Amino acid sequence: MQKTAKTELTEKPGPHRGVLDLAHAEQNFALRRYYPSSRLVPFIEHFWIIHWDLRGRPDYTAEVLPHPAVNLAFTRERGWITGVTTAKYTYHLEGAGDVLGIQFRPGAFRAFFGRDVHEITDRTLPATEVFPAADDAFRLALLDRPTDAEIVADGEALLSAHRPAPDPGVDLIGRIIAAVRDDRELASVAVVASRFGMKQRTLQHLFKTHVGVGLKWIIRRYRLMEAAEIAESGTAQNWTAIAHELGYSDQAHFTNDFTRIVGRPPTDHARHVARE
Structure with a gap:
């Protein structure tokens, strides 16, 4: 691989939404996120880099609630593309290592993929199926770079070499997702469709075609992220009231959804993160 020009990085501030048990996670690995250059802004949400060194320490399993986005990632052992994951994503850390990840903007990977993104929902593909240049030599040289700036620069160069024309639908998808993420009143597809002047079927x-999951799933996932953050804050007092605030008709449905995605009921999750 040729020497990559230095890239000026701008770190994306937290919080790292979706990372479960964040306080313990930060004791076991360092996560940094960086904004893309202007030429990749239409496609990339951010680059993320994880460094860990657990030599002489117990292994750690990171748990992450999924975002409605496709990720491209590289370790020294492999490069892979992960479609939207509808279950909790776990990653086992041992020894020492590094990962470069590239999170695409919701809907933006379709232009690179050339097909409907729902085909890879809950699936992974080798990176080379979409980015042939991301072979073993690329991956090993990438993670031998001494700085985050140089690692990101290699990632930028890879994507820039395959950059398609921007899809105008991505901006609309981004506006819709930002709205449902931040506004609890947008609790159903019908309400969102009315807000944006669209037919529900459209x-x-x-x-389905651009993001890989339905909007109803996205709405529910952001509410569950909020619930996990409340549980981890130690401030929850009335889960029935919280369930109603998050748009659930009753606590039982909320608890079932929370347990299915997090792996523990809300009260158990609060106790789990409160451990020493």
């Missing part, structure tokens, strides 16, 4: 088709 909205559902857009999200």
Whole structure:
């Protein structure tokens, strides 16, 4: 691989939404996120780099609630593409290592993929299936770079070499997702469709083909992220009231959804993160 020009990095501030048990996670690995250059802004949400050194310490399993986005990632052992994951994502850390990850903007990977993104929901592909240049030599040289700036620069160069024309639908998808993430009143596809002046069928088709999951799933996932953050804050007092605030008709449905995605009921998760 040729020497990569230095890239000026701008770190993306936290919080790292979706990382479960963040306080213990930060004791076991360092996560940094960086904004892409202007030429990749239409496609990339951010680059993320994880460094860990657990030599002489117990292994650690990181748990992450999924975002509605495709990720491309590289370790020294492999490079892979992960479609939207509808279950909790876990990653086992041992010894020492590094990962470069590239999180695409919701809907933006379709332009690189050339097909409907729902085909890879809950699936992984070798990186070379979409980015042939991301072979063993690329991957090993990438993670031998001494700085985050140089690692990101290699990632930028790889994507820039395959950069398609921007898809105008990505901006609309981004506005819709930001709205449902931040506004609890947008609790159903019908309400969102009305807010954005779209037919429900059109909205559902857009999200299936470009994002890989339905908008209803995305709405529910952001509410569960909020619930996990409340549990981890130690401030939850009335889960029935919290369930209603998050748009659930009753606590039982909320608890079932929370347990299915997090792996523990809300009260158990609060106790889990409170451990020493």
